[in-house]
Amino acid sequence: MLGALFSPDLSPAYLAALAGPIAETLALTLAAVSVAVVAGTLLALASALDAWPGRMLTSVGTALRAVPDLTLAVLCVVLFGLGAGAALVALALYYTASAAKAFAGLLAAVPRAPVRALAGTGAGGAVQALWGLLPLAAPQMTAYGTFVFECAFRAAVVVGAVGGGGIGAELVGSLAAFDLPRASTCIIVTVALALLLERGALFVRMHPRAIAALLALGLALAIAWWPRILPGDHGLRAASGLAAPYLPAEQWRALPRLLAETFAMAAGATLLAAVLALPLAFACSRTASAPALRLISRIGAAVLRAMPEAVWALVLVLWLGIGPAVGAAALFLHSLGALVRLFADTIDAAEPTARRAVLRTGAGRATAALYGALPLAAGALGTHAAFRFDWNLRMATVLGLIGAGGIGQELYEAQQLMHYGELSAWLLVTAAMLIGTERAVAALTGAWRKRVGVEPTRDWLTAPPGFEVRTRHRARFSSIHAAAVPSAPSR
Amino acid sequence: MGVLVLCVALAACSPGDEPSPGAEQGLLRIGMIPDAGATQAAADDKRLLQEMLASRLGRPVEVIVTTNYAATVEALGNGSVDIAYLGGLTFVRAHNAFGAVPLVQRDIDRAFHSAFIARRESGIDGLDDLAGRSMCFGDVNSTSGHLMPRFELDEAGVGETLGPARNTGSHPATAAAVASGACDAGVLDETVWAKLVADGAIDPQEVAVFHTSAPFADYVWAARPGVPAADRESFSRALLELRRGRDDAVLDVLRGDRYVRANAGDYAAVEATARKLKLL
Amino acid sequence: MLHVEQLTLAAAEGAPPLLRGASLTLSAGEALAITGPSGAGKTTLLRAIAGEIAPRAGRILLHGRPTASLVGRERAAIGFVAQAHDLVEPLRTDRNVLAGALGRWSAARALRVFLWPNREEEAMAEDALAAVGLSGAGRRRTASLSGGERQRVAIARALVQAPHLLLADEPVASLDPVAAQRTLDLLTSLARERGMGLICTLHQPDLAARHFDRVLRLTSAGLLP
Numbered sequence: 004m005l006g007a008l009f010s011p012d013l014s015p016a017y018l019a020a021l022a023g024p025i026a027e028t029l030a031l032t033l034a035a036v037s038v039a040v041v042a043g044t045l046l047a048l049a050s051a052l053d054a055w056p057g058r059m060l061t062s063v064g065t066a067l068r069a070v071p072d073l074t075l076a077v078l079c080v081v082l083f084g085l086g087a088g089a090a091l092v093a094l095a096l097y098y099t100a101s102a103a104k105a106f107a108g109l110l111a112a113v114p115r116a117p118v119r120a121l122a123g124t125g126a127g128g129a130v131q132a133l134w135g136l137l138p139l140a141a142p143q144m145t146a147y148g149t150f151v152f153e154c155a156f157r158a159a160v161v162v163g164a165v166g167g168g169g170i171g172a173e174l175v176g177s178l179a180a181f182d183l184p185r186a187s188t189c190i191i192v193t194v195a196l197a198l199l200l201e202r203g204a205l206f207v208r209m210h211p212r213a214i215a216a217l218l219a220l221g222l223a224l225a226i227a228w229w230p231r232i233l234p235g236d237h238g239l240r241a242a243s244g245l246a247a248p249y250l251p252a253e254q255w256r257a258l259p260r261l262l263a264e265t266f267a268m269a270a271g272a273t274l275l276a277a278v279l280a281l282p283l284a285f286a287c288s289r290t291a292s293a294p295a296l297r298l299i300s301r302i303g304a305a306v307l308r309a310m311p312e313a314v315w316a317l318v319l320v321l322w323l324g325i326g327p328a329v330g331a332a333a334l335f336l337h338s339l340g341a342l343v344r345l346f347a348d349t350i351d352a353a354e355p356t357a358r359r360a361v362l363r364t365g366a367g368r369a370t371a372a373l374y375g376a377l378p379l380a381a382g383a384l385g386t387h388a389a390f391r392f393d394w395n396l397r398m399a400t401v402l403g404l405i406g407a408g409g410i411g412q413e414l415y416e417a418q419q420l421m422h423y424g425e426l427s428a429w430l431l432v433t434a435a436m437l438i439g440t441e442r443a444v445a446a447l448t449g450a451w452r453k454r455v456g457v458e459p460t461r462d463w464l465t466a467p468p469g470f471e472v473r474t475r476h477r478a479r480f481s482s483i484h485a486a487a488v489p490s491a492p493s494r
Numbered sequence: 495m496g497v498l499v500l501c502v503a504l505a506a507c508s509p510g511d512e513p514s515p516g517a518e519q520g521l522l523r524i525g526m527i528p529d530a531g532a533t534q535a536a537a538d539d540k541r542l543l544q545e546m547l548a549s550r551l552g553r554p555v556e557v558i559v560t561t562n563y564a565a566t567v568e569a570l571g572n573g574s575v576d577i578a579y580l581g582g583l584t585f586v587r588a589h590n591a592f593g594a595v596p597l598v599q600r601d602i603d604r605a606f607h608s609a610f611i612a613r614r615e616s617g618i619d620g621l622d623d624l625a626g627r628s629m630c631f632g633d634v635n636s637t638s639g640h641l642m643p644r645f646e647l648d649e650a651g652v653g654e655t656l657g658p659a660r661n662t663g664s665h666p667a668t669a670a671a672v673a674s675g676a677c678d679a680g681v682l683d684e685t686v687w688a689k690l691v692a693d694g695a696i697d698p699q700e701v702a703v704f705h706t707s708a709p710f711a712d713y714v715w716a717a718r719p720g721v722p723a724a725d726r727e728s729f730s731r732a733l734l735e736l737r738r739g740r741d742d743a744v745l746d747v748l749r750g751d752r753y754v755r756a757n758a759g760d761y762a763a764v765e766a767t768a769r770k771l772k773l774l
Numbered sequence: 775m776l777h778v779e780q781l782t783l784a785a786a787e788g789a790p791p792l793l794r795g796a797s798l799t800l801s802a803g804e805a806l807a808i809t810g811p812s813g814a815g816k817t818t819l820l821r822a823i824a825g826e827i828a829p830r831a832g833r834i835l836l837h838g839r840p841t842a843s844l845v846g847r848e849r850a851a852i853g854f855v856a857q858a859h860d861l862v863e864p865l866r867t868d869r870n871v872l873a874g875a876l877g878r879w880s881a882a883r884a885l886r887v888f889l890w891p892n893r894e895e896e897a898m899a900e901d902a903l904a905a906v907g908l909s910g911a912g913r914r915r916t917a918s919l920s921g922g923e924r925q926r927v928a929i930a931r932a933l934v935q936a937p938h939l940l941l942a943d944e945p946v947a948s949l950d951p952v953a954a955q956r957t958l959d960l961l962t963s964l965a966r967e968r969g970m971g972l973i974c975t976l977h978q979p980d981l982a983a984r985h986f987d988r989v990l991r992l993t994s995a996g997l998l999p
Contacts, residue, residue, distance in 0.1 A: 080565055084574035085525070085558065175561050176528065237571035237592055320667075321674065326660065360860030360928075363824070364935045365850030365877020370884040374873045378864040406660055416661070419564040419634045420773060421587060 011191055012184035021173065021192060028169035029196070030224050031087055032159040035094035036152045037221025042095075043102025044144070048132045050103070051110040052118075064100030069434035069441075072097040073313070073401045076162040077418050081241045087169070088230025090162045095225070097158075098151055105147050106140070113139040145214060149204035156200050157311040160193055161401070170196075171314075178317045190310065190318070197309035244423025248431055254413070262436065265409035268327050268402070269395040272334035276342050277388040283339070284346030290358065291350065291372035300343070307340025312398045316405050330407030334395045345387050346380075353379040386448045393437075393444045400433050410436070522547070522725070524557045525566045525575035527584060528664055529636070529713070530686055530749075546744045550732040562663065563635035570594060576721050577729055582606075582637035582712045582764040583773065589758055590765075590774070594716040596758050597730045600750030602685070604760065605709035608638040608646075609687045611672050612679040612704050619704055621647065625655040630668045630677035634661045634773075637764060639668060642710050643681040645767045666690060673701050683712075685749040710767075711760040730755070775971050776800040776939055778823065781832035785818050791830060792818055796997040798990065802938070805962040805972040807982035810992035816975035817857070819992065820941045823973065824852050836939060850877030853937030853970075857944045859928035861916050867927055868899035868912030874934030902930040906960060922953040929961065939971045946981070958985040 046060050067075075076093035083089040118135035126134070137144075163169030174189035176182075207213050250258075285291045286300040310318075316333035323329045350372055358375030366374065403411015414429035524547065526540070540557045548555040558575060560566045567588045570578040577597070580588060588594035612618040618627065624647070632639020640661065647653040660677070662668045665686035672680040673696055687703065690696045715733065717726045733753040736745055745751060768774040776799065783793040792815030800806055810816050821827045823834055825841030834841050836851060844851060853874075861870050869888065872895060876884055887895055899912050906926035911919070916927060925945060932940055942961060946954035958974070962985050965972035976982045982989045990997045 081568050081572070084572045085560060085565060085569040086574060172561055176559065237568075237573075240591070320662075320676075321670065323676070326658070356856075356858060356860045357862040360854075360856060361862070361873050361876065363849065363852075363854045364874050364931070365847045366873065366884070367846065367876070367881060370876045370879075370881055373884060373888055374865070374869065374876065375862050378862050378869075381864065406663065416634050419562065421564060421567070421591070 009187065010184055011188040012182075013188060017185060017188060021170065021188070024163075024168070024170045024173045025192060025196070027087060028156070028159050028163055028171065031090055031094065031163065031169060031228075032152065032156045033217060033221040034225035034228060035091055035098060035159070035221075036148070036155050037218050038091075038095040038225045039098035039102045039151065039155075040144075040148050040218065041222065042099040043106050044137075046099070046103035047106030047110050048136065050107045051136060052128045052132060054128055060103070064103050065438075066434065067096055067100040068104070069437045070097075070430060071397050071401045071433070071437075072158045073161055073404060074414065074430065074433070077404070077415075078245075081418075082238045083230040086230070087163075087228050090159065090168065091225060091228050092230060093162060094155055094158060098155055102147070102151060106144055109140045109143045109147070110136055141211075145208055145211065148214070149207050153197070153200050153204055156197060157309075161311050161313040174314060175317060178320075183321075186318075190314065193311075193314065194306055194309040198305055201305070241421075241423055245427040247424050248428040249424035250428040251425070254425070254428075257413075258432070261408075261410050261413060262432075264327050265396065265399045265403070265411065265436070268331045268407065268409060269334060269392055269399040272331045272338055273388060273392040273395050276335050276338035276391070277384075280339055280342035280346050281384070283343045284350060285369055285372060287343055287347035288372060289347075289351050290355075290376065291369045304340045304343040307336050308344065309340070310337065312337045313402060313405055316402050316407055320406070326406075327408040330399060330402040330409070333402060333407070334398055337398075338391055338395060342387065342391060346384055349380045349383045349387065350376050353377075389444050389448050393441055396440055397437055400437075521554045521556055522551065522577070522729075523575040524555060525569045525578040526557060526559045527563045527566045527579060527581055527633075527635075528559050528561060529581065529683060530664070530666060530689070540747070542744050542747050546741070547729070547732055550735075551728055563633045567591070567635075570716070570718050573718065573720065575718075576725075577715060577717045579713065579715050581635065582710065582714070582761055583641045583768055584635050584637075585714050585716055586761050586765045586768060587635070587774065588716060589761070593719045595719060595721075595726065596756040597715045597717055597726055598733045598753045599712075599714040599756040600748065601752045601754050602750060603713045603756075604711055604754070606638060606712035607684045607709060608643045608681050608707040609684045609703045610643065610679060610681045610705040610707070611669065611687065611701050613672065613675065613700055614702050616678055618679050621650040621652055621705055623704075624652045624657075624679055626657045627678035628657045628676075629659045630671040630680035631659060631661050632665050632668050632682055633663050636665070636683075637710065637712050638683040638707075639665055639681060641764065641768055641771065641773060642707055644771055646707050648771075666695070669696050669701070673697075679704075681707075689749060711764055714756045714761075716756075775802050775837060776823070777833070777835045777838075779833045779835070781822070781834065782830045783815065783818055783822055783827070784830055785815065792994075793992070794996060795832070797832075798997055800939070800971045800973065802971055803966050803969045804988065805965045805974070805986045807986040807989045808973060808975045808992050808997070809977060809979050809982050809989060810975075812977060814992045814994075816977075816992055817943050820854075820943050820973065820975060823939075824854055824941055825849075847877045850935055851938045853932035853935050853940040855925075855928045855932050855940070855942040855945055857947060859924050861924055861927055861931075863915075863917040865916055866912065867903070867908075867914050867916050867919065868896065870916050870927055871899040871902050871912070871930045871934055874902070874931040874936075877935065898934060899930075902933045903927070905933055905964065906930045907956075922949050922957070925949060925953075925957055926960070929957070929964075933964065933968075936968070937970060939973070940965065942972070942974045944975055944977065946976070946978075954981065962986060 046064070048054075049060070072093060075097055076090050079089035079093040083092055113136055117139070118131050121131045121135045159169065160171040160174070163171030170189055170193060174186060174193065177186035177189055207217070283300060283304070286296050287304060289297065292300070312333045315336050316329050319329045319332050323332060353376040357379060358371050361371040361375035362368070399407070399409055400411040400414065403409045403413070404415040406412060410429060410433055414426065414433060417425035417429055524544075540559060544555050544557045547557075558569070560569060563581060563584050566575070566578050566580060567584050569575045570580075570588055571592045578588070578594075580594070585594065585596065589596070610621070616627075618624065631643065634640055644653065647656060657678070662671050662680075665682040668677075668680040668682045669687065669690050671677045684706070691698050715729070717729070734755070736753060738745060738751050765774065778796065778798045781793060781796045782791050784791045798806075808816055808819065818827060822829050823841060825834070825844055828842060836844070841852060862873070868891065872887055872891065875898070879887070891899070896912065900909070903909060903911055906929050908923060908926055908930065911923070911927075916924065919927065925948075929945075940961075945961060946957050949957060958981060961972060961974065964970070974986070979989070979991075990999060
């Protein structure tokens with residue numbers, strides 16, 4: 004039966020039928036990211052200039068980011084009805100919150116002298132922002148925006164499966180119906196698109212004009228697709244149910260076990276992925292590996308990370324049945340792909356003089372990287388792994404939605420049974436767990452940074468979860484890393 | 495240039511200019527629970543249904559298979575679809591929440607059964623053998639895949655002693671989980687089981703039915719209350735007029751032979767069971 | 775052992791040559807100092823001798839082979855102590871010292887030593903550290919050492935490498951006078967004991983005259999005695 008996964012349905016009729024869903028997913032991503040970039044920029048500017056709604060809305064955004072995007076989409080289906088509109092609202096909200104936070108950090112790192120000079124001329128806030136702030140932060144904001152686009156595409160695939168559209172619905176549907184040849188076609192298409200987008204993101208970063216065109220197109224799509232607030236009392240009833248969180252006694256008793264299950268899934272996956280990613284990162288490294296080996300391992304890692312965790316989980320269900328093991332395995336595979344790339348780039352970006360000195364002893368490239376670059380990169384690698392754990396915990400709650408156990412599954416079942424009070428109680432539990440862990444990880448990595456005391460790689464240490472680094476653009480990215488999460492350590 | 499191509503491609507699939515649901519002679523949106531899995535682009539069989547309805551109703555019809563049962567209920571509640579194909583429990587939910595109106599159902603839906611399945615080598619021959627064994631159910635909102643089997647297990651006294659249990663999300667997924675050994679036993683819609691065996695997706699030499707449930711009322715087509723009575727009636731008639739020998743293709747998609755009018759009162763037993771199991 | 779013939783060198787392509795038609799020979803166990811003001815091209819000359827920079831003209835032969843043709847493990851024949859001594863600072867001192875032996879070890883052994891050096895390898899590191907007067911420093915983090923100590927660790931690494939030719943770029947530039955004396959004594963005596971050719975660049979002519987067998991001045995006119 005599983006052999007069918009390796010014989011995709013490539014008939015012209017099916018490929019033609021997929022064109023619509025593919026376009027829908029891409030358009031959904033573009034529309035959501037455009038809204039997020041524009042709204043995030045406005046929020047970040049308001050917050051940077053101390054304008055009234057900025058800070059308040061940014062803290063609302065922090066709370067929003069604690070609700071995984073897929074969960075947001077489930078809620079949006081309740082409130083806005085079935086279809087692309089619900090998914091659009093969910094993705095736009097989630098990524099607006101992310102972008103606002105990252106952009107606010109970037110703007111905070113911009114030197115303030117020009118703004119003060121403009122304020123001295125009596126210019127208003129908008130003028131100050133346009134002339135004094137945006138031009139200085141624009142390159143980093145562009146880089147972050149393209150990065151968000153890649154993330155949002157993976158999310159759109161998964162969210163589409165709930166919102167009722169796109170390649171994700173097709174993929175989930177094919178898997179559920181045992182249509183493995185078609186499911187594997189969808190997987191190939193998803194992976195290929197994700198890889199193309201990685202390339203495209205590099206291109207767009209070099210061509211700012213393309214960004215303007217894409218933003219305009221995205222906003223137009225968003226306007227066309229923006230859901231009507233549906234008339235009738237259904238949404239109202241759901242909202243009033245959500246306003247009264249409630250957990251029955253037996254759920255309270257199950258809470259520790261569910262939390263432990265969710266944590267175990269994320270921790271096991273992250274640990275195993277980090278351990279295996281280290282040797283594979285050497286194979287992927289530009290400075291340590293041979294070209295052929297590098298090409299093979301780079302492609303392997305790219306495929307692993309191109310598949311969203313939830314899609315991995317759906318495929319693995321066929322092998323491993325259901326339960327936390329599938330969730331952990333899915334998180335592991337995606338994390339492995341992401342960490343291999345991240346680790347390889349970090350090792351390559353380590354201060355080169357030490358590695359050069361080791362090369363001068365006649366050492367091979369891999370050995371030189373082991374002795375001369377890995378020790379320098381160790382602190383950054385640890386931090387990347389810690390942030391990956393944070394991210395995996397978030398995704399573990401999402402994977403619950405496909406039957407992987409833990410908090411996510413309870414949340415999903417409450418929503419499925421339309422027990423809105425329970426649903427909002429689980430949402431609160433999830434948010435508390437994620438915010439608490441985010442703080443703890445930030446504090447831990449801060450302590451680790453002090454202990455390891457690796458100053459040269461310091462700028463890697465604040466990478467936001469999943470922020471994948473390209474060495475070619477290291478100068479830009481490292482400043483993003485320094486700035487993107489300025490407020491992360493617990494205050 | 496690439497942007498332009500994308501633009502055209504998107505304009506083609508943007509729903510922005512569609513008439514609002516329920517508009518006079520406008521698009522009729524039909525939602526379906528994914529009882530046999532959900533795909534849009536690949537839904538050749540759903541296309542047959544869509545074409546049949548469009549030609550009989552004389553208006554454009556869109557069939558949307560959601561990815562889970564609850565989404566169909568939400569969609570019917572908030573007006574994203576006008577008429578929906580629901581299971582027994584999802585109908586009760588929709589009826590209680592916003593007064594969904596029952597229209598028609600297959601004759602077999604009045605006395606439907608769940609099929610309990612296991613691999614032949616598992617040694618499971620009856621409900622009593624399930625103690626301590628893992629069990630797969632379908633969607634949590636499925637009547638034949640979850641609610642009624644749960645009730646029957648409780649009645650047989652094995653509900654408490656059952657091993658780990660999971661909801662797979664759909665009937666075919668349950669069958670796959672059992673066939674692959676992920677679950678010791680599973681339970682699903684009897685018609686989906688028959689179709690999986692007929693299509694060769696499951697080998698009956700390996701997986702077999704070891705118990706069939708008592709009858710209960712299941713699937714039903716229902717309209718949201720805002721749909722005009724005339725539209726409801728023309729939809730009902732379209733299905734009631736289906737005949738074996740003439741409409742075989744569509745009837746095969748619907749896994750039935752004959753349609754009859756449905757009645758909300760028939761679901762009292764399902765509702766009472768759901769309340770007992772705290773699923774409502 | 776080392777023959778430099780009619781060497782013409784430039785810092786970069788298109789730049790005016792730093793050195794035109796220079797020649798020198800060095801025998802095993804001989805210690806040579808090259809002095810000259812900053813910017814005269816001393817580092818460029820050393821890197822050319824190490825085979826890292828292609829000369830514009832002329833030949834640089836070690837045991838009759840062009841140094842630029844020494845690749846991979848063969849590079850172990852030339853030791854290089856750079857001005858910034860290029861140690862891996864977060865690493866333990868003994869690992870930095872043992873890195874000198876990587877040219878002789880398989881990748882698997884390199885990995886094992888990185889994780890768990892055995893007694894023999896620990897002794898190898900300790901011997902080299904003792905030779906530079908840092909006995910017992912193997913377990914310390916390199917970052918915790920002083921500048922003079924780090925300089926000596928870099929020399930210990932070069933000893934483990936056991937090159938035929940040791941190049942040292944301004945090895946005492948950042949050291950106080952006492953430490954500078956001691957380091958130069960150490961380098962020249964090690965070269966004589968172990969039969970290594972040694973070339974040091976220095977900018978203090980007095981130190982050069984005191985410690986080295988031979989001193990050449992690098993000027994725009996070439997290498998002058």
